Every structure is written in structure tokens, then in C-alpha cells.
Amino acid sequence: MNARAQAHTVALAVTDGVPIFELAIPCEVFGYPRPGLTDTWYDFRVCAPAGATRIAAGFAPVTEHGLDSLADADTIVVPACHSVHDAQPAELVSAVRAAYDRGRRIVSLCSGAFVLAAAGILDGRTATTHWMHADLLARRHPEVRVDASVLYTDDGDVLTSAGTVAGLDLCLHIVRTDHGAAVANALAKRLVMPPHRPGGQAQYIDAGPAPDHADELGPLLDWAREHLDRPLTIATLAGRANLTERTLIRRFRAATGTAPMTWLRNIRLDHARSLLETTALPIDQIAERSGLGSPANLRHHFTRTVGVSPSTYRRVFSTRA
DNA sequence: CCTTAAATCCGCCATG
DNA sequence: TCCATGGCGGATTTAA
Numbered sequence: 001m002n003a004r005a006q007a008h009t010v011a012l013a014v015t016d017g018v019p020i021f022e023l024a025i026p027c028e029v030f031g032y033p034r035p036g037l038t039d040t041w042y043d044f045r046v047c048a049p050a051g052a053t054r055i056a057a058g059f060a061p062v063t064e065h066g067l068d069s070l071a072d073a074d075t076i077v078v079p080a081c082h083s084v085h086d087a088q089p090a091e092l093v094s095a096v097r098a099a100y101d102r103g104r105r106i107v108s109l110c111s112g113a114f115v116l117a118a119a120g121i122l123d124g125r126t127a128t129t130h131w132m133h134a135d136l137l138a139r140r141h142p143e144v145r146v147d148a149s150v151l152y153t154d155d156g157d158v159l160t161s162a163g164t165v166a167g168l169d170l171c172l173h174i175v176r177t178d179h180g181a182a183v184a185n186a187l188a189k190r191l192v193m194p195p196h197r198p199g200g201q202a203q204y205i206d207a208g209p210a211p212d213h214a215d216e217l218g219p220l221l222d223w224a225r226e227h228l229d230r231p232l233t234i235a236t237l238a239g240r241a242n243l244t245e246r247t248l249i250r251r252f253r254a255a256t257g258t259a260p261m262t263w264l265r266n267i268r269l270d271h272a273r274s275l276l277e278t279t280a281l282p283i284d285q286i287a288e289r290s291g292l293g294s295p296a297n298l299r300h301h302f303t304r305t306v307g308v309s310p311s312t313y314r315r316v317f318s319t320r321a
Numbered sequence: 322c323c324t325t326a327a328a329t330c331c332g333c334c335a336t337g
Numbered sequence: 338t339c340c341a342t343g344g345c346g347g348a349t350t351t352a353a
Contacts, residue, residue: 250330261329
């Protein structure tokens, strides 16, 4: 996806009993004009079934859009559902299915994944949901690969996010996809949230006493961020932290939710992305500075995770005149 | 695309 | 008994 000339339409599907927090997230991210960020923001609309609808906490939606108009939008956001135990509203499920069949981008927040699963559009895909409901989702829909360890999943036309606040991470990710990292970072700043949360939902699943090693790795992570251009290995990192390789890997996963080299590669890709946006450095220089090594390696990982080649990305998202 | 060598990383388990 | 550690095997991923 790329920056669009005409406003990209985002529709929020509202049904009875939906918790208001997950409703507020897309409203905050997509629903307010953001003067100064980009020329065109999203065209945002709320869609609700006809008749008296009561959402949580005594609020009721006022909108002229019914669920049948979901499929007119480019992106459909399904917030958390009323209950993961009851059947999902048939009207909502079929409306989401219809939008999917028309090639729209479908997004779920939190337990909204149950609606997508009921519509059959998660079959064969990797998806996530709130960690409390991940087992239930996997049991009820064996065709869905449920990954409770991540904050969100991006399968191109279908995106899902983990519990509650992770919906904010996903919506910001969508802005990053549509408008580039510079706009997403500026928006994050306005929302007073980190532009990118490292790690995944995994770090929150452990209910017990907070892992006190979590902060311990901080200095190491900071050091790594500042020396991306070096050929960092597990042995290097373990040596700096005075840990054995096995313990480093274990602590790393406990603290960040990912393995060390996976984390490092993501940081490197972020840096490469930023260099592509803000500088005119040749690709091999960017590969070197970000620590991705060769241009071939940069291209390989970049296209795999971002979806477009580095040169295409630069052409679309460069902030230079 | 391929092949191959190296690196990563996680389950397992003895150890302290 | 409980728990973190760290060595080892090897499946998987990555670099070239």
C-alpha cells in the first residue's frame, strides 16, 4: 500500500455491547484530521446496525451508516466483540465477509479476531488476539494459526492485534504502511506513545512477579542500537552483558518477547527505513550503516518485512525535496 | 531460483 | 522442592 491521492476510507463496525476503549482507538488514529502531518488523511466513518444500539458504558452510536455500507470502505476495522463466548452477530459477520470478498483490507482489534474467524477469513493465516482468549480462539478455529506472542499481525489484506492497547500499535502500524514512518512517528509523538514498541504481547502474559531482568538488558540494547553498523553476534552481545549465550537468549526472550537477532534485525530495518526516507545515501551505504551488510541482504529483508523494495520505498516516502 | 556452510535458538537436562 | 543456569544436540534460519 502507498500514499493515496484520494482519501482512504476507514469504516468502524459498531455492534451492541462493544467496549468503548477499542472504539476510541481507531477514532483517535483515523478519525481526527491531522493538519501538518500529511495533505490527505483518512475519510473515517462509523457503521452500526439500524435500530437502537447500545454499546458499553451507556453510550449509543449516532450514525447514518449501516453495516451494509462497510464494504464501501477501503479498510474495515472490527473492534473488540461483546463476548467471545457467544456467537458473533450474524449481520456483522456477513458484512465483514462481504467486504473481504470485495478485496477490502480487514483489521481486528483485541477480541474482534473472533468476528474475522467466524467469517472464515483467518483460515490458513496467522492471527492474534488478547492473550486471555488466544487458547479459545485456537480451539474454536483450528484452521487459524494463533500467535499470542505478538502485538499484531500483518498479512497484507488482513491484520489482527493483541489485547486492548495493542490495537493502538496496530493502527499506528497501518498509518506507517499508508503514509510512511515519518508521518507515523510524528503521529506517535502527538499521541504521546512510543513510535514502535519492541517485543510482543509475550512480555505481558507472565502474570507472576515482573521479570526483574527486564531492565537489566536495557544498557545492552542501548549499546546495540548505537553500534548497528558492527557485525554483532550472539557471542558479542553475551560477552558485553557478561552472560553466557544460552542465558542471554533466555533473558532476551523474557524481556522483549523476541530472540536477540530477530530484535536486532528489526532495529536495523527501522534504521534503514529512516535513512531511506531522510537521506540520499546510496543503497550500499545504507546497508552498511544499518548493519544489514550487503545491498542484496538489505533488499531481501526489506521486501520481506516492509513489502516493497528499498528503492520503491524511498521513491514513495522520501521526505527530501 | 539453487546449494552449502555457518549461525541462531530452543528443548532437554544435569548442576548448583 | 524450587529455580536459574549453562552445556549440548540439532532443527531451523541466514549468509553467501
